[in-house]
Amino acid sequence: MIVTALDEAMLSEQTTLLMAGIMCLVLPLVMTFYRQHRETYPGFGIWVGAFLCAGIGCLLVGLEDLVPVWVSVWLGNVFILAFPALLALGLNVFLNRPPLFAAYSASIAIYAALQGWSLVTGLSAGFRSALFTVFVFFYVVRLGFNIYRYTPHVLGRHDKLTLTVIAFGVVIVILRFVNLLFESVYENSFVFDDVDTIFIILLVLASVAMVIATISLNQLRLEFNLRTTSQELQEQTIALEKSNDKLAQLALTDFLTGLKNVRFFDSEYKKLWENSTTSGTPLSIILLDVDCFKLYNDSLGHLAGDECLKRIGEVLLTHPGFHRGLVARIGGEEFAIVMENNAEQALEEAERIVAIVEHLSIPHPSSLVGASVTVTAGVATRSSLDSSREKLLSRADYALYHAKSLGRNRAMAA
Ligand SMILES: Nc1nc2c(ncn2[C@@H]2O[C@H](COP(=O)(O)OP(=O)(O)OP(=O)(O)O)[C@@H](O)[C@H]2O)c(=O)[nH]1
Known part of the structure; x- marks a missing residue:
């Protein structure tokens, strides 16, 4: 059915x-x-x-x-x-x-x-x-x-x-x-x-x-x-951003010492100067120059000269007193440190650095100062006399020149 x-x-x-x-x-x-x-x-x-x-x-x-x-x-x-x-x-x-x-x-x-x-x-x-x-x-x-x-x-x-x-x-x-x-x-x-x-x-x-x-x-x-x-x-965007950041960092970093370069120094020094103008915080600058570096290069060679600059760079990079400041290589054998410290503290730091470099005991056979590599520092602290940041910088430069003329391997305040 x-x-x-x-x-x-x-x-x-x-x-x-x-x-x-x-x-x-x-x-x-x-x-x-x-x-x-x-x-x-x-x-x-x-x-x-x-x-x-x-x-x-x-x-x-x-x-x-x-x-x-x-x-x-x-x-x-x-x-x-x-x-x-x-x-x-x-x-x-x-x-x-x-x-x-x-x-x-x-x-x-x-x-x-x-x-x-x-x-x-x-x-x-x-x-x-x-x-x-x-x-x-x-x-x-x-x-x-x-x-x-x-x-x-x-x-x-x-x-x-x-x-x-x-x-x-x-x-x-x-x-x-x-x-x-x-x-x-x-x-x-x-x-x-x-x-x-x-x-x-x-x-x-x-x-x-x-x-x-x-x-x-x-x-x-x-x-x-x-x-x-x-x-x-x-x-890819994240990777690109990272490499852009890295490139930007590299553009502002001194390839030899790893310190900031003169470009970074210029812009950052300007900011620190403006900050000090508005907040009234003290601002000091140390200019550091390697003594008789031409003679060092002439006697040991340019590569040894580079190594010497790297070692001085390391000292500046790791120096605890500069953590909050700006440390840069602004010329061949010239370094600059800008810090929010008063004149006394800045001179103390400069003297400390001069001593540390001497204690590195990097042999310098043709130095006019001693047996090892030394540096000279010129220090200036912002005062009412400094109408511009260039003025402060030139006072530090003058102090450096003065210290050099007195025999090098020392720190002098302007
Ligand atoms: N190895 C090396 N040498 C450099 C570099 N940049 C600059 N120099 C050398 O540093 C030397 C600086 O010499 P000067 O300016 O005459 O000064 P100095 O011999 O240190 O004499 P004082 O400053 O009076 O003690 C020059 O011979 C430059 O060729 C660098 O990146 N590497």
Whole structure:
């Protein structure tokens, strides 16, 4: 009773195939529409071709009564088989995998040959169905494996929708195979003749789901690439900012000693001067010059001279008294220190530096002062007499000149 009711409710296999064919021809149109509005990745075009093949194949098989048997049963089935094969091939291209074009073409050619042979020799329709199902099974499993294994490479994760659709496809194919095996057993007792119609409907549903899955796959990849690109861009911007900062630092740093250079000194000295004008904090400047440095270079060479300047630079860089001040190399062997200290403190610091350099005991064979490298310092502290920062600087310079004339290796205040 139930069987009869179901039987009556079913569309004939042919009608279903024709409807499936039309449906499968509509799907590529949807995909083409999508392609015109969104960027698609290589492989998407092959998928469109796959659905086109499915549509043509279904129509050819559905028109069994109108066209020669080789067109419907042979060519129609070859077209339908090309559907999963092209889906798998397109996926390889989409995932940047080797497309295996030759392998897929060969497998379809083998199927076509076997199908033709079964027709010529008059083998049963059951054999042809089994043959078809085995090939489809192979493609669908391959499709599922590739999606599982390689989509994370292009999406950064698994695409659950595609995996679900493929699993659905695998189940349908397995059910169809089981049906083929047991058809003869339950044929008259349980099932209506149109069981194939159910499979066709299920496959059409799977095809629609597959179209949605392919579009979603493409969309996810677009989004993933956009995310990755903007992340990369962000990282590059940060790296660029860092290297810009570094470049800016380098532009203001003396390459030999690592102290600030004369450019930095000029701008920073200006700021300290302005700050002292507004806040009334004391401002002192120490000018430091290496004694008899020309003779040092002449007797030990320019490279040794550089090393000597580096060591004096280290002393200034690490001297605790200068932490809050400005220390720079403003000439060949001339250094300047600007500090927010009064005259007494500044002179003390200058004397300390002179002593520290002497204690470095860097041998100076031709010095007019002693056996080792020494420095002389001129100190000036801002007073009401200093109308400008240049004036303060020149007073420090004068003190230095005076200290040099008194025999070097000493600190003198202006
Ligand atoms: N090795 C080395 N020498 C430098 C550098 N810059 C300048 N000099 C040398 O420093 C020397 C400075 O000599 P002078 O200005 O005559 O002064 P000085 O010999 O130190 O004599 P006093 O200042 O009177 O003690 C010159 O010979 C310059 O060539 C440098 O970066 N490296």
